[in-house]
Amino acid sequence: MKRLLKDWRIILLVIALLTAFYYISPSSGEGIVVQSVSTNSPFYGKLTPGESLSWANEVDLAEPADFYQFDNFTGVFRFKHSGQLDLTNIDSPGLGVTVNKKPTSQISLGMDLVGGVRVLLQPVEENVSTEMIMQAISTLETRINVYGLRESRIQPITDIEGNSYIQIEMAGGSLLEIEDLLEQEGNFEAKIPISIEYKDNKGTFSVAGQEYSVELIGEGKVKIMEQILEINDTFSLNSMEFEHINTSKNMTVLAATVFTGDDIRSVCMVNQPGICDSAVFPRGEGYRFQFTVFVSEEGAQKFADITKGMKSRIDPNTGESYLDGQLVLFLDENTITTLSISSDLAGRVMTNPQVTGYRPTYDEAKAEKLTLQSILTSGALPIDLETVKVDQVSPTLGQEFINSAFKAAGIAALAIALVIFIRYRKIKLVIPMVLWAGFELVLILGGSAAIGHTLDLASIAGIIAALGTGIDVQIMIIDEILLGTKEKTYTLKQQIKKAFFIVFSAATTTIAAMIPLMLIGIGVMRGFAIVTAMGILLGVFISRPAFGKFAEKLLEKDVEKE
Amino acid sequence: MEDKKTEKSDTNYRKLLIIPIILLIFSLGYLYVATTGPGLERDIDLKGGTQISIEFESSINGDSIKSILAEFEPKIKTGRSINGFTVIIEVESSVNTSEVMQKLENSGYSFENYSVQTMGPILGESFFKQSQYALAFAFVFMAIVIFIIFRKLLPSFYVVLCASADIIETLAFSQILGIKLSLASFSALLLLVGYSVDTDILLTTRLLKAGGDVKENMKNALKTGLTMSATTLTVLLSLYFISTSGIIQQIASVLIIGLVLDITNTWLLNAPLIRWYIEKKVNK
Numbered sequence: 058m059k060r061l062l063k064d065w066r067i068i069l070l071v072i073a074l075l076t077a078f079y080y081i082s083p084s085s086g087e088g089i090v091v092q093s094v095s096t097n098s099p100f101y102g103k104l105t106p107g108e109s110l111s112w113a114n115e116v117d118l119a120e121p122a123d124f125y126q127f128d129n130f131t132g133v134f135r136f137k138h139s140g141q142l143d144l145t146n147i148d149s150p151g152l153g154v155t156v157n158k159k160p161t162s163q164i165s166l167g168m169d170l171v172g173g174v175r176v177l178l179q180p181v182e183e184n185v186s187t188e189m190i191m192q193a194i195s196t197l198e199t200r201i202n203v204y205g206l207r208e209s210r211i212q213p214i215t216d217i218e219g220n221s222y223i224q225i226e227m228a229g230g231s232l233l234e235i236e237d238l239l240e241q242e243g244n245f246e247a248k249i250p251i252s253i254e255y256k257d258n259k260g261t262f263s264v265a266g267q268e269y270s271v272e273l274i275g276e277g278k279v280k281i282m283e284q285i286l287e288i289n290d291t292f293s294l295n296s297m298e299f300e301h302i303n304t305s306k307n308m309t310v311l312a313a314t315v316f317t318g319d320d321i322r323s324v325c326m327v328n329q330p331g332i333c334d335s336a337v338f339p340r341g342e343g344y345r346f347q348f349t350v351f352v353s354e355e356g357a358q359k360f361a362d363i364t365k366g367m368k369s370r371i372d373p374n375t376g377e378s379y380l381d382g383q384l385v386l387f388l389d390e391n392t393i394t395t396l397s398i399s400s401d402l403a404g405r406v407m408t409n410p411q412v413t414g415y416r417p418t419y420d421e422a423k424a425e426k427l428t429l430q431s432i433l434t435s436g437a438l439p440i441d442l443e444t445v446k447v448d449q450v451s452p453t454l455g456q457e458f459i460n461s462a463f464k465a466a467g468i469a470a471l472a473i474a475l476v477i478f479i480r481y482r483k484i485k486l487v488i489p490m491v492l493w494a495g496f497e498l499v500l501i502l503g504g505s506a507a508i509g510h511t512l513d514l515a516s517i518a519g520i521i522a523a524l525g526t527g528i529d530v531q532i533m534i535i536d537e538i539l540l541g542t543k544e545k546t547y548t549l550k551q552q553i554k555k556a557f558f559i560v561f562s563a564a565t566t567t568i569a570a571m572i573p574l575m576l577i578g579i580g581v582m583r584g585f586a587i588v589t590a591m592g593i594l595l596g597v598f599i600s601r602p603a604f605g606k607f608a609e610k611l612l613e614k615d616v617e618k619e
Numbered sequence: 620m621e622d623k624k625t626e627k628s629d630t631n632y633r634k635l636l637i638i639p640i641i642l643l644i645f646s647l648g649y650l651y652v653a654t655t656g657p658g659l660e661r662d663i664d665l666k667g668g669t670q671i672s673i674e675f676e677s678s679i680n681g682d683s684i685k686s687i688l689a690e691f692e693p694k695i696k697t698g699r700s701i702n703g704f705t706v707i708i709e710v711e712s713s714v715n716t717s718e719v720m721q722k723l724e725n726s727g728y729s730f731e732n733y734s735v736q737t738m739g740p741i742l743g744e745s746f747f748k749q750s751q752y753a754l755a756f757a758f759v760f761m762a763i764v765i766f767i768i769f770r771k772l773l774p775s776f777y778v779v780l781c782a783s784a785d786i787i788e789t790l791a792f793s794q795i796l797g798i799k800l801s802l803a804s805f806s807a808l809l810l811l812v813g814y815s816v817d818t819d820i821l822l823t824t825r826l827l828k829a830g831g832d833v834k835e836n837m838k839n840a841l842k843t844g845l846t847m848s849a850t851t852l853t854v855l856l857s858l859y860f861i862s863t864s865g866i867i868q869q870i871a872s873v874l875i876i877g878l879v880l881d882i883t884n885t886w887l888l889n890a891p892l893i894r895w896y897i898e899k900k901v902n903k
Binding site for chain 2: 177216232446448462468469472475476480515518524526529533555559562563565566569574577
């Protein structure tokens, strides 16, 4: 026994099993984890997806509901994330964070096992560029963030014939929610806030170089051009809409709507030198993005009227000069983001302005560019998409699939044990064989977690297929050993070597058969192919050699006896 | 005298070949008629359409569901599942599935467990084409591996022949038994390409590489091979009867058919051929 534990095959198996457990990292499943944080959330920059949340404002967080009860909370919010205490100020109700129950392990389960919906969309037009696909994905993601739709995984897919698709997967979602996502288009508006400072309750602002006076006449009440305006009231000036945003003792903020969706004639999506820009390139330590927007004459005029004579300031970080007022972008009256306006644009009528920005990494710059482009197009999809495939599974059904698979596996294990016992009449053979099948299961699950493979129904079928080959191999090894005892033509070592020749040959043919399966049908059965191939590889290189060694020791006495 | 007698009984085994040959010819004939005529029965993921599968706790009358959903022109199939009753509703892929389910609920049916699968016809056709290529590629890969392993023309050819017979017969018999071709059943066929050669490799290796009596070696190989097939069949049968998932049932049923046919082909086709081959060599 001691010598067995020193054998490299056994040591390798033990190490592999421990590694698999590390990757699966089973846990009690108590507590919640952050799933997503929207950009306008008070937690933005504080919480990151995947982090655990354990406590908030004197409440222990065990269920997602424990956290969502603070949805109407305003004020100072104290919380513990990843074991550390932190706080944030919530000005207006709304957390902007989605959370999930902590998973019981690192194994991720596919949509068909947890319930939800998955659709495959294909562009109606042929030969759509990758850029357009990415733009469409970004638009869909923007919609999810803006409208608070259910978190989805959206990814581009190309099949072996070169056709492009977009796949949307919503865990726990329904088809109606996907339809919502596909139809949702918004109203785009861009506004520039104007601050008016009071001296003796009087102040001024200028539009198109002309000064207008403002008078503070009461709490939250101002008088502009003989009109009395309360907060949220609007008025027109120079064919532009102004809104009274806020008024304090010494200041009033107005917002001028300079562009609406109608003013955005087009947004440059594909870089065409000399016509329009849409690019990301390295600048300094990071990346700069830029793209051209074509706006209407009227929009350009309104922009010029508001920015004319506006004060500017120097950004201490970049050293560039920007106007005091920023361009705030809205989609369906939700603030999405703000853009700084370069000082040299002040008062100019520009129908093809550039939107530029800077981000530390290429991916962030590209993502920000795509987001801005989709907001400017009112969240409209740049290409027409057609639904070509839908899969929907109710959550309870997915759970039933898992339960029935477990039940089937348990019964299969018992049945195998019986068959083996009938054949060999040795309990001491039955136990290690079933045990080894268990080892292979752990190795496959660990392997799946390690490569980040999502287990779906097809993968479960693959696990069973791989375990089946494992049992076959064990039988071959045992028979070769027992055969050696009868014939005495070969030593035990040679006999096992012969068994492994068969084992490796059989494994190679099965893996060869699985390779084409990984490529077809946009990878519907990829899970099956990957898990089967992985199970067989882990088997022939790790667990089955160890079984050979173990069986050799186990049957040594029987061999000597005969 | 004595010698002649044994020789006669020894060639008897060659007569066994007739069974797998009949099976193969029958299957090829069936597939030829099916493919030139109505075509192979395909599930919706390979031809397009919509399938709504709903589980009910009590027995459901398929005809009444059919009349409720008449406007959608459905095909209805009902069946028992381990936890209750399953109704499978097939409609055109253009039908709005939410409306179908709404209509059922409005008519007083209540259900919690359901799955919906919709597949565009063009995409389905494309998947079907890809599946055929995949099967062809898998087969060629397997054949190359077999020739590399054995490096002997005839024994390798016998193994490949046996695998081809497995695939062709499994395809024919699963069609006859009403198992439609789908991505899942294609995957099972591919797995069978790999799985079925296990026992052939075992047989060929045992006979070619072991010394001693051919018949004795064959008997040992048969014992091992049948144990292997028995355990695998046990697993597949428990999967087929216990699992509630369509994908897993399809894979399991195709593999069960395949393994049963593989037992026939390995021991009645490959085994006599390889024995013949060895005896001829010895006689030379």
